[in-house]
Amino acid sequence: MTIRNAILRAVPGAYILNSGINKLGMDEETAAGLQRMAAAGVPIMAEMTPAQFGKFLSYGETAVGAALLLPFVPSRLAGAALATFGAGLMASYFALPDMTLEDGVRPSEAGTAVAKDSWLVAIGAALMLPQSRRERL
Numbered sequence: 001m002t003i004r005n006a007i008l009r010a011v012p013g014a015y016i017l018n019s020g021i022n023k024l025g026m027d028e029e030t031a032a033g034l035q036r037m038a039a040a041g042v043p044i045m046a047e048m049t050p051a052q053f054g055k056f057l058s059y060g061e062t063a064v065g066a067a068l069l070l071p072f073v074p075s076r077l078a079g080a081a082l083a084t085f086g087a088g089l090m091a092s093y094f095a096l097p098d099m100t101l102e103d104g105v106r107p108s109e110a111g112t113a114v115a116k117d118s119w120l121v122a123i124g125a126a127l128m129l130p131q132s133r134r135e136r137l
Contacts, residue, residue, distance in 0.1 A: 001071055001075060002131060006071075008123050008126060008127055009069065009075070009078060009127065010068070010069065012082060012119075012123055013065050013066075013069040013078075014065070014069065015065070016061050016064050016068065016082075018065070019061050019065070020058050020059070020060070020061025020064070020065055021062060023054065023057055023058035024058045024062070025058075026058065029050075031050040031051065031053050031054030031057070032050040032053075034053070034054075034057060035048065035050055035053040037092050037096065038053070038088070038092055040092050040095040041089075041093070041094065041095040041096075042088055042091055060085070061085070063081070064081045064082060067081050067082075068081075068082060075127045075128075076127065078127060079123070079124045079125065079126070079128040080124065080128055082120055082121075082123060082124035082127065083125055083127075083128065084124070085120065085124075086117050086118070086120030086123075086124055089114060089117040089120065090114075090118055090121060092114065093107075093114040093115060093117065096111075098111070
C-alpha cells in the first residue's frame with residue numbers, strides 16, 4: 001500500500017466506520033426515513049422492512065469503513081466498495097428533486113451535504129487505478 005492510498009483510505013474509512021457504528025441499533029423511525037431517501041435512488045431498498053434496512057445500512061457502512069482501514073484489504077477492492085457505496089448515495093441525490101437546483105445537477109441548500117458524497121466516488125475510483133512499482137512502499 002502506498003502512502004497516497006493510506007491517506008485516501010484512512011479519512012473516509014474512519015468517517016464511514018464511525019457512521020456505521022453509530023447507526024447500529026437505530027430505531028425503526030430513523031431507519032424508515034433513511035430508507036425512503038435510499039429507495040428514491042435504489043428502488044430495491046423499498047422492498048426491505050425498516051428494521052432490515054437499518055441493519056443493512058449499518059452493517060454495510062461498517063464493512064466499507066473497515067475495508068478501507070484494514071491494510072490487508074487490497075486498495076482496488078476497498079476502492080470498489082467505496083465507489084459503490086458513494087454511487088448509491090449519489091443515485092439518491094439525483095433522484096430527489098429537492099436535493100438539486102433547477103438544472104438537476106448543482107446542489108440546493110438541502111442537497112449540499114449529500115452532494116459531498118461525490119468525493120467518495122472519486123476517492124474510490126482513485127483507489128482502483130493501477131499503481132506503478134515505484135509508488136509502492
